[in-house]
Amino acid sequence: QNESGVDCGGFCIPCGERYFLPLKATDINHFxxxxxxxxxxxxxxxxxxxxxxxxxxxEFSLYDSEGAVIKKAGGKSFIYPGEIKLVTLxxxxxxxxxxxxxxxxxxxxxxxxxxxxxxxxADIRSLKTEAGAASIKISAVxxxxxxxxxxxxxxxxxxxxxxxxxxxxxxxxxxGLKPFENRxxxxxxxxxxxxxxxxxxxxxxxxxxx
Numbered sequence: 001q002n003e004s005g006v007d008c009g010g011f012c013i014p015c016g017e018r019y020f021l022p023l024k025a026t027d028i029n030h031f032x033x034x035x036x037x038x039x040x041x042x043x044x045x046x047x048x049x050x051x052x053x054x055x056x057x058x059e060f061s062l063y064d065s066e067g068a069v070i071k072k073a074g075g076k077s078f079i080y081p082g083e084i085k086l087v088t089l090x091x092x093x094x095x096x097x098x099x100x101x102x103x104x105x106x107x108x109x110x111x112x113x114x115x116x117x118x119x120x121x122a123d124i125r126s127l128k129t130e131a132g133a134a135s136i137k138i139s140a141v142x143x144x145x146x147x148x149x150x151x152x153x154x155x156x157x158x159x160x161x162x163x164x165x166x167x168x169x170x171x172x173x174x175x176g177l178k179p180f181e182n183r184x185x186x187x188x189x190x191x192x193x194x195x196x197x198x199x200x201x202x203x204x205x206x207x208x209x210x
Contacts, residue, residue, distance in 0.1 A: 025104035081114035121145035153209035
């Protein structure tokens, strides 16, 4: 029955599913945007090497200084076996209360064996950061290294200070990347309270694709 250990008889759930470890966030950040909205960024780890999730639900909970929930917002994403990825909500409207911290929760994973969910090969190339007085411009190339098209892809640019603390992020989505296509893209960051803290040499661009 494709599992190790004592056979209890009857129908068996694959061990990978039975012992699937929850997705967890190792780093959660929130950023105040110029319009007062909140941008949310979580680094999510799939500790399971044999199973990915073709879809999962996620939710950010925002708290004030007294521990009261200000807002909950979420969506759906996916993750490959053993992957560490960024999950984002670029713009969440909140009331005037100050957000003290954010928490992240994931669940309702639709599990897929790794053999049926290989991670596409892609790369971010020719990354360039141009810092001006009123904005910061990121330019790069999204490279599809596969011999098949990518139905959807996303590049997430994160700006950091000199101590590697994330300051803000922005993202760009792509549809229909052709086999071995190199697609240029630009992400502009308008002026914000963080602009003088940015270390251009620490800019990073992450991607997801399927």
